[in-house]
Structures are given as structure tokens and as C-alpha cells.
């Protein structure tokens with residue numbers, strides 16, 4: 408009998424890891440499985456959240472959490488919460504009942520979440536006072552109880568600030584899973600998982616506060632992808648000037664000319680107390696403050712590089728902004744007598760979880776993607792339709808998607824969670840269901 412002809416798949420080495428990314432909406436939730444000898448598995452869950460305003464969010468996130476329970480047998484080795492934003496942590500609270508059933512070996516967060524770290528305490532204080540300012544400003548809009556009851560919350564929704572109390576409580580649920588969470592610092596030695604021939608490095612958040620506060624590309628030499636800043640400015644500008652894009656629905660908005668002829672507003676606004684008026688200038692300042700607050704929180708993202716040695720590096724960039732990326736240049740560790748640097752890890756990156764849903768200021772060009780010479784797969788957790796609804800029409804940024812396509816075209820592919828995998832991606836091994844996409848490394 409002739410020897411059976413070898414199929415191409417029989418030549419393939421078994422995968423070292425599988426990354427499952429959920430397609431539940433605009434937000435992040437990943438399940439990484441590392442494979443060891445004798446069917447050993449090390450399972451890492453990274454984030455679990457969906458953007459505020461997602462319909463039926465509780466049911467959506469419960470389905471995701473239940474799928475994690477089913478895929479892991481109800482127990483994971485490591486849970487990572489990258490940063491305190493609703494679209495990364497909401498599920499821990501929204502699917503609390505299912506999350507309570509999940510056994511967790513270890514919890515990792517960025518050093519910025521460490522309740523005992525002096526720099527982290529200072530940063531939180533700054534953030535809280537900025538938030539208090541926004542809340543006070545929003546409260547002023549309620550005009551001494553004369554406004555609609557929903558007004559305050561709609562303003563804070565727009566600012567992404569209303570959920571802060573709940574993002575904090577969602578993080579508490581994560582923290583409570585273990586006696587001592589680890590607060591990761593780029594200075595920490597990488598964590599070796601010998602049985603899985605893996606090492607996990609912390610790239611960010613940066614310890615350098617200047618880098619932590621650098622969220623935007625430099626104006627003179629932008630580090631990110633084409634027309635980025637102009638696009639961002641345009642969308643913010645539109646949101647402020649276009650009456651259709653105001654934070655309040657028409658039902659709660661009172662046009663100036665109507666207010667001027669209403670005794671209630673006449674008494675309170677167009678008089679000696681004129682300073683209390685809240686006008687477009689106030690909107691500008693508050694929006695700017697809110698955006699800065701949001702970008703700063705994104706920049707506290709815990710960025711992990713999972714080094715699978717000869718199989719390459721999996722890079723989970725969370726929502727890291729410009730300064731977080733730039734700081735990786737200075738990361739270095741001593742491993743087995745050899746130096747490993749941030750740029751080394753980028754050069755060996757084969758899988759990239761695209762930063763901040765493919766936004767304009769979260770994937771660097773020269774210091775980022777162009778260094779990923781070995782890149783095979785890029786996964787963008789995004790929901791463009793929801794982004795449009797949120798007036799974030801620029802995610803994912805076209806020029807970035809084009810650059811990712813180009814970088815992966817030889818052997819790999821780009822996956823967007825809001826689209827079915829392309830024929831090429833499917834041929835090259837991408838899998839998808841209604842609930843998730845999956846990639847073997």
C-alpha cells in the first residue's frame with residue numbers, strides 16, 4: 408500500500424497558543440490559552456467590557472462571561488484588567504453572577520491601580536478632582552433643580568464619567584478574586600511560565616509621569632498614522648458645533664432664544680449673575696478636560712508582551728496612547744544573562760491586539776508597527792457602527808487598517824471583530840463564530 412500522502416496540515420506544528428477575541432461590541436475581552444506538555448493549558452483572560460450605551464449590555468456580557476466559563480471549565484490561571492474604562496471592565500459588574508462562578512489563580516493590573524503606590528495615589532487624586540470639576544459643571548447645568556432629571560447623567564455619559572463609580576466597583580470585583588493582586592511595573596522581571604516555554608513582560612504603563620501624560624502625537628512630527636490629529640480635531644470640532652451632535656437630546660435642550668424669554672432663566676442668567684451662564688466656551692473647556700481625562704486613563708493601560716520564544720511574541724497593547732508606546736524604548740530586562748529590550752519584543756511580535764480599537768493615537772508608526780517585522784496577525788476589537796453612533800467615526804482609522812493589511816499581507820491577516828474574516832484569513836487559519844474570532848499561534 409502506498410504511503411499516505413502528507414497533507415499540508417499534518418506538517419504543521421501544534422499551536423503554542425490560541426487567542427480568542429469576543430465580538431460582543433465596542434470593547435475588549437480576550438481569552439489567551441497557552442499550551443504545554445501533556446495537554447497542560449494556561450489560560451489568561453484580558454478585560455471584559457463594552458461601551459456605555461450598548462443595548463442589552465447585561466445580557467451581552469453575561470453571554471460572553473458564560474462562554475469564558477464554558478471554555479475554561481470555570482477556572483482561569485490569570486485575570487488581567489488593563490485600565491479603568493467601562494469598555495474594558497463593565498462585564499465584571501454587568502455579568503457579576505457569572506463572574507462570581509469563575510475561579511481565578513492570579514490578578515494583574517497596572518501599577519497605576521496600586522492603592523499603596525505614592526505616584527498612583529497622586530494620579531488618582533488629580534483625576535478625581537478633574538472629575539469633580541466636570542460633575543460640578545454638569546450640576547450647574549441643572550440650574551438649581553430646574554433642569555430635567557436626566558440631564559446630569561446625559562452630560563456625564565457624554566464625558567464617559569458617569570460610569571466611573573461603577574468602573575471602580577467593577578475593578579473591586581476583579582481585585583476581590585485573590586488575596587493579593589499583582590500591580591505590574593515595567594521594571595519587574597518577566598514572569599516565566601517554564602511549562603509553557605513562555606515569559607510575560609510588562610511594557611507599560613510607564614513609570615515616567617511625563618510619558619504617562621503624553622497622550623497625543625507630537626504636532627511637528629506625528630508618531631502615528633496619517634492625518635490623524637486633523638481627523639481627531641475635526642470630529643471634536645463637529646461634536647461641538649453641529650447641533651445634531653450635541654450631548655443633549657432635543658427633548659432636554661432649551662435654545663438660548665427660548666431661555667431668554669422664560670422668566671426662570673431671565674432671573675437666573677441674564678442678570679448680574681451672568682457669570683453662571685453655561686455657554687459654548689464652557690462646553691469647549693469641559694470637553695477638552697473630559698477628553699484629556701479619558702486619554703490619560705487610556706494611557707494607564709497595562710501592556711503585556713507574551714513571549715513564546717521561537718514562536719514569537721503576542722502583544723496586548725490595551726488602549727495605550729503615544730507616551731506609553733514611546734516609553735517601551737527604555738524597557739530592558741536581564742534574562743538568562745542576555746539583555747531583552749522593548750524594541751526586541753516588538754521586532755518579534757507575531758500577534759498584535761491593536762491598541763484603542765484602532766484609533767488615531769494608539770498605534771505608533773516608526774516606533775511601533777514598522778518595528779513589528781515578524782507580524783502575522785493583527786486583531787482590532789471594534790464596532791464601527793457603534794463608534795459612529797458615539798461620534799467616533801474615525802475608528803478604526805483607515806490609514807492604520809491599510810498599514811496593518813500591508814504589514815500582514817505575506818503570511819497573515821487582519822481581523823476586525825465587527826466583520827467576518829476575509830477568505831484569506833480563513834484560509835490562513837482564522838476561525839469565527841457569532842460570539843468570537845479565534846487565532847492559533
Ligand SMILES: [Zn+2]
Pocket residue numbers: 434435492494495726763764
Ligand atoms: Zn477601550
